[in-house]
Each structure stands twice: as C-alpha cells, then as structure tokens.
Amino acid sequence: MATPMLDYTKRWIELRRREQQADGTWSCHYxxxxxxxxxxxxxxxxxxxxxxxxxxxxxxxxxxxxxxxDSL
Structure with a gap:
C-alpha cells in the first residue's frame, strides 16, 4: 500500500545585508x-x-x- 505524499510548506527568514543610508540611518534586507x-x-x-x-x-x-x- 502506497503512502500518500503530503503537501507541506516550510518557510524561513534570512536577514541579508544591512545598509547605511547617506543620512546615517540604517535598513536591512531579508x-x-x-x-x-x-x-x-x-x-x-x-x-x-x-x-x-x-x-x-x-x-x-x-x-x-x-x-x-503569518499572513500566509
């Protein structure tokens, strides 16, 4: 008897690079x-x-x- 393949989703977040703007403030890419x-x-x-x-x-x-x- 074959086992049915489950439909699943794994999600994760990676923070990539931080950038300093010309005015000295920061942002971060994900x-x-x-x-x-x-x-x-x-x-x-x-x-x-x-x-x-x-x-x-x-x-x-x-x-x-x-x-x-969380909204997905």
Whole structure:
C-alpha cells in the first residue's frame, strides 16, 4: 500500500545585508524562503522605516518578514 505524499510548506527568514543610508540611518534586507513538496520560491524585502542602528533595522526586518509569513 502506497503512502500518500503530503503537501507541506516550510518557510524561513534570512536577514541579508544591512545598509547605511547617506543620512546615517540604517535598513536591512531579508529573504523569505518557502519550500513546498512540489516547488520552492522566495520573496525579498527591506525594513520599512528610519532606524538609528543596524540592530534596530534587523529587528524591524525580522518583524516585517514574520508578519508576511503569518499572513500566509
């Protein structure tokens, strides 16, 4: 008896590069990877807002990416 293949999706977030803007503020790029049983895809984004430190930009990028994942 064959076992049916389950349709599943795994997602994770990778924080990529931090960028300092000309005015001294920071942003952080992220990628959301989504792997399913039949295909994979990714979505790229960047933290929205004005951040004084690279750490603040990373936290914002992670929260933004997590909100996207939670909405799926």
């Amino acid at each position: 990628v959301i990877f989504e792997f399913g049983s039949k295909a994979w895809k990714c979505k790229k984004g960047r933290s929205d807002g004005i951040f004084r430190t690279p750490e603040e930009a990373e936290v914002a990028a992670l929260r933004q990416a997590q909100e996207i994942i």
